[in-house]
Amino acid sequence: xxxxxxxxxxxxxxxxxxxxxxxxxxxxxxxxxxxxxxxxxxxxxxxxxxxxxxxxxxxxxxxxxxxxxxxxxxxxxxxxxxxxxxxxxxxxxxxxx
Amino acid sequence: xxxxxxxxxxxxxxxxxxxxxxxxxxxxxxxxxxxxxxxxxxxxxxxxxxxxxxxxxxxxxxxxxxxxxxxxxxxxxxxxxxxxxxxxxxxxxxxxxxxxxxxxxxxxxxxxxxxxxxxxxxxxxxxxxxxxxxxxxxxxxxxxxxxxxxxxxxxxxxxxxxxxxxxxxxxxxxxxxxxxxxxxxxxxxxxxxxxxxxxxxx
Numbered sequence: 001x002x003x004x005x006x007x008x009x010x011x012x013x014x015x016x017x018x019x020x021x022x023x024x025x026x027x028x029x030x031x032x033x034x035x036x037x038x039x040x041x042x043x044x045x046x047x048x049x050x051x052x053x054x055x056x057x058x059x060x061x062x063x064x065x066x067x068x069x070x071x072x073x074x075x076x077x078x079x080x081x082x083x084x085x086x087x088x089x090x091x092x093x094x095x096x097x
Numbered sequence: 098x099x100x101x102x103x104x105x106x107x108x109x110x111x112x113x114x115x116x117x118x119x120x121x122x123x124x125x126x127x128x129x130x131x132x133x134x135x136x137x138x139x140x141x142x143x144x145x146x147x148x149x150x151x152x153x154x155x156x157x158x159x160x161x162x163x164x165x166x167x168x169x170x171x172x173x174x175x176x177x178x179x180x181x182x183x184x185x186x187x188x189x190x191x192x193x194x195x196x197x198x199x200x201x202x203x204x205x206x207x208x209x210x211x212x213x214x215x216x217x218x219x220x221x222x223x224x225x226x227x228x229x230x231x232x233x234x235x236x237x238x239x240x241x242x243x244x245x246x247x248x249x250x251x252x253x254x255x256x257x258x259x260x261x262x263x264x265x266x267x268x269x270x271x272x273x274x275x276x277x278x279x280x281x282x283x284x285x286x287x288x289x290x291x292x293x294x295x296x297x298x299x
Contacts, residue, residue: 005105012103012111019115024185031182035118064179085112088105 005091008053009084013038013046018081021056021073029069047071055080119185127284129170129195134276136166141269149262157214167199190236198229219264223253223271230275241282245275 009015016036020027033043050056055077059070073081103111140162147156174192202225209218231246233239249271256267 005108010103010108015108015111016115019112020119023116023119024183025189026184028182034182035115085109088108091105092109 005087006080006084008049008055009080011046013042014050015084017043017047017050017071018055018073018077021071022078022081026070026072029071032071050077053080119183127280127287128173130276130280130283132169133166134272134280136162138269138272138277141265141272145262145265145269148265187236191233194232194236195229198225201225215261217257219261219268220253220256223249223256223268226268226271226275227253230279234279239279239283239286241279242275245279249275 009018013036016038017032020032020035029040029043029047032038032047033040036043038046047056047058051058055074057072057074059072061068061070140159143159143162144156147153147159202222205221205225227246227249229246230242230249234242234244234246252267252271252274256264259267
């Protein structure tokens, strides 16, 4: 059962990012970095993986002459996250029996 | 944060802690309630004094004070927009609710200017205060605002039985109960939440 968990989401930093994005409309890279206590390099790699999986959108733009990266969860991302939580509950439920 | 295999229990804890982090600090609308609360309260009291005590004909001129509130809101929201790192559904809902409320007050004032201000109109303004604060309280799950909204509705009904001059005082009471007091309570709550956040980050 444990092996069935979505490998894209079953990774600490990616799951942390998805958990933040599921509860907000959109968040800047700096917000995600601050809340997850991660390094910019690692976070960049992980959000890129989430983007490739189709779970998040990444918008890069300039705000007051500074580059700004904004992330937003996709519909597919929401579905994957909900499935992941359900799978976790099934796993934890079966462990208790 | 280190990449590693972790248990489903840890997964759930992680999800919960991240969702809690987004909850903190998102209900920081206290400053708008304070500024608008005091401005409209002063305007009500001012209008009552000018009309009832000093018998000044153009007592309604005191409502030009709201221009200060509009300028402040525009300035503060632009400043906030620049430093904002996250957009939540709650902050957006609050923003659109109060922009909508502002437009409603404006439209109502335009209509009344055309059809004539009378002693029957003030309860409608108080009723709208109630709507705004009740819905805000429900959105940010802050009980004092919800109670404030309900009390404002009660005051709206009560004001029907008072003369126009005293209806203005009913308005001031509604603003005190539904804006100003909840705004201070909200500010205290946010201060405590920020302190807890700082402690948990140590």
